Amino acid sequence: MAAPMSERSPALEPGAAPYGNFPNYSRFHPPEGRVSLLPGGLLRSLFPAVSRPLLGLDVGCNSGELSVALYRHLLGLQEGEGSLDQPAAGKDLNLLCCDIDPVLIERAQQCSPFPASISFASLDIMDSSAREPFLSSYLGRFGHSTFDIIFCMSVTMWIHLNHGDSGLMEFLSFLSSLCKYLLIEPQPWKCYRAAARRLRKLGRNDFDHFRSLAINGDMVERITQILTKDCAMELVCCFGSTSWDRSLLLFKSNSSNRKGRESSEQEH
DSSP states (O other): OOOOGGGOOSSOOTTOOTTSOOTTHHHHSOTHHHHTTSOTTHHHHHOTTOOSOEEEEEESOTTSHHHHHHHHHHHTOOTTOOTTTOTTGGGGEEEEEEESOHHHHHHHHHHOSOTTTEEEEEOOTTOHHHHHHHHHHHHHTTTOSSEEEEEEESOHHHHHHHHHHHHHHHHHHHHHHTEEEEEEEOOOHHHHHHHHHHHHHTTOOOOTTGGGOSSOSOHHHHHHHIIIIISOEEEEEEEEEOTTSOEEEEEEEOOHHHHHHHHHHTTO
């Protein structure tokens, strides 16, 4: 996720990104550390009977490096294969990637090798008045009301710190209502403490909600509990952990209402 422009410093020194809008994030957490944990044929195994292009949403995409790496990996494309080499590369997946920081989004748009298949947009996912018409409009272009899969990679902490326990629960509820599968990478609690410590070292105000969060401790367990008990999802698989101690968890929706929508959209 990224901070509103008014809250960003000109240099954005390390630690001065209270919404996670680090300008060079992929340099210290390379995309390969995540995508290598995922089976190459994941989409085929999750959607064996779907012949139409799948729809994906990447929430908090930063400047897009991980989004592109996920796209390449899940479609079996080699590094260097872009839209000119593979004109039909996006036939299996249309991916919408959003972040609140328009500067990061502009960089992602300029550098994307798959402009026909990967769309980047500046969006505050916690602003319901902005997200709902925007996402509905995108989905409507394909005749759909939900995404097949949502990616939420190291975003939950920033939502939690800036919007509190209720904000985290609302965020997870919203994501679960909008997809069949959710691939999520929660930050562990030690990252919360480190983020707060970085702000203090820079002489900035602490996160508004940090000291009052009742949802704390083992964040993988807590987020799993929220998704399974409150959001009608089931844990399908844990793909392991990155070298920086982030778990990749795949959840599936159990919503009967969504199953009805999926059956009607299957052939579109």
